[in-house]
Amino acid sequence: MNGYSILPQGVKDFGPQKAEDLKRVEDGLLEEFSRWGYKRVITPLFEYVDSIYLGLGHDLKNKLMKFVDPSTGEIVALRPDITPQIGRIVATQLRDYDYPLRLCYCGRVVRFEEKGNGKEREVFQSGCELIGLKSEEADAEIIALAIKSLNKLGLKNLVLDLGHTGILKSIMKSAGDLKDDLISALKKKDQEEVKRIIGKSKIDKDIKKVVLSLSEFYGDKSVLERAKKIKQFSPYVNELENIISILEEYQVDCQVSIDLVDIKGFNYYTGVNFEIISEKASSPLLTGGRYDSLVASYGYDVPATGFAIDAEAILAITKNHIEDNQVHFIIIPKTLRYRKEAIRLTEWLRSSGFKVILDLNKSFANGGAASKGSRSLTTYGVIILESSTKIKLIESRSGVKREFSNLEELLKGGI
């Protein structure tokens, strides 16, 4: 193998089957998004690095694929996430639209991952953003849409993991210097480490108690009952409870898990946030949440909520390969004298919705068009124009040969 055929770490090619499967996933998602009134936007592949930082903060600072734009000398980066781009266009170009705005997207993002950990650097993201509403109904709409679009792709037994950034934020205000250590311990659900950090600190006794209980606040819905008893958490818990009851009205089909400690996704989340997970996948299929200050960082203060789906993660757990990636017919004129008829027939079949290969070079005829090899390439059959009065159709499944005396006869009765 020569060196040119080897790709950089974390990127890969998709062969015809996998590309078709991925397209099916993405098309399925976009179709469901549009059914809920979400309109697609397309954002550029790379942007000024400063513009990315504006929305993302320095979250992915070390994970950006940066380069110098040769024409201006400016530093640009491949987009690591699409949501900040949506924030930017909302703040700059879509201000005068009627709000709320319902937008969706489907594209690739690039993140630098440490070498050798086998993770993809290129992620296929499809997602929705609901901009201009700050309500439990809006959060519930986004969550319901997220779950239902996964259901549409045949995914069942999903788990919705719900959290609220407000809870950690309210605690961290009083954590002072310990904030970073505490967050990293809570992230690992390492209760003893939390205890150790808190133990030696001068934090107020009541807050210590709350922080200690915090690391146990994950599990089923009963967590909310326990969390509600802590006064400063109750507004957030109420919000979550209301959202859950709206989701019940949507009749979403998933198990609800609560995690008030986890930090999901990006730093830009400001309220309810969530992940959808499946037993079959080792990482979340979807991450989302409320981000009320992201758009403001681009100069227009408007609340928003949304989610992003990792289309490849979904592909990996939907095993129902699509059989009709196959072409339906192969048309072979015996000699080029019948080229015109062959093109006519091909075009007619294509306009009727069939997938057709026109084989003017007789590539499929080698070894006999009727051979099992070429037949197995098609769903319906191989059509050979042998002379102006003899057209042969060889059916794929049965191998049965049928003859027609002209095109009209074939078009009428044969197919």
Added chain:
Amino acid sequence: MITIAMSRGRLFEEAVVLFNKADIDLSKVLDDTRKLIFEFEEYQLKILIVRPTDVPTYVEYGAADCGIVGKDTMMEENYNLYEPLDLGIGKCKLIVAAPNDFKMEISPSGTLKVATKYPKIANNFYRQKGIRAEIMKLYGSIELAPIVGLSDVIVDLTATGETLKENKLKIIDKIADITARFIVNKVSMKVKSEEVRGLINKLKKVR
């Protein structure tokens, strides 16, 4: 059924004792030293035998739901995992050791030569100290490096200090106390919540 990734060795023997206290008898793993997968129908457990440094990888990618691994391994790489329990077994220290006659002077090249299995930990340690260190990654017999002049010091684990003593090395710095951690895949913690947390609580009680 939950799957736990572990490695053979002293840590494993201590883990068997710990699980035994929680009425889970894993001792048949000790008898068969070639097998890599053990199923315990009666406890709904499956044990995977892997290399110590591979434990977090198996868990992060969901090939195992949980794992038992030394804190040293967790410190060396960034893993996206839960680390809910310090099992308190496999106690040892991560230390800097040097030959008995070693004096901390900057060598003519201006850098301290460090041999270790933990290049990232060693690098962070010396960066925080403001010492320029040249880190050499070795895979075993670390104690040999300063004896033959490959390095000035080593960063390594020690439990009793015996091996160090035998090789005429002394501890000059302690980086961290190390114990084994119970680690959990993020998705398993949520989708197998009852089983996983049930096991965590059992182990917590007997630790």
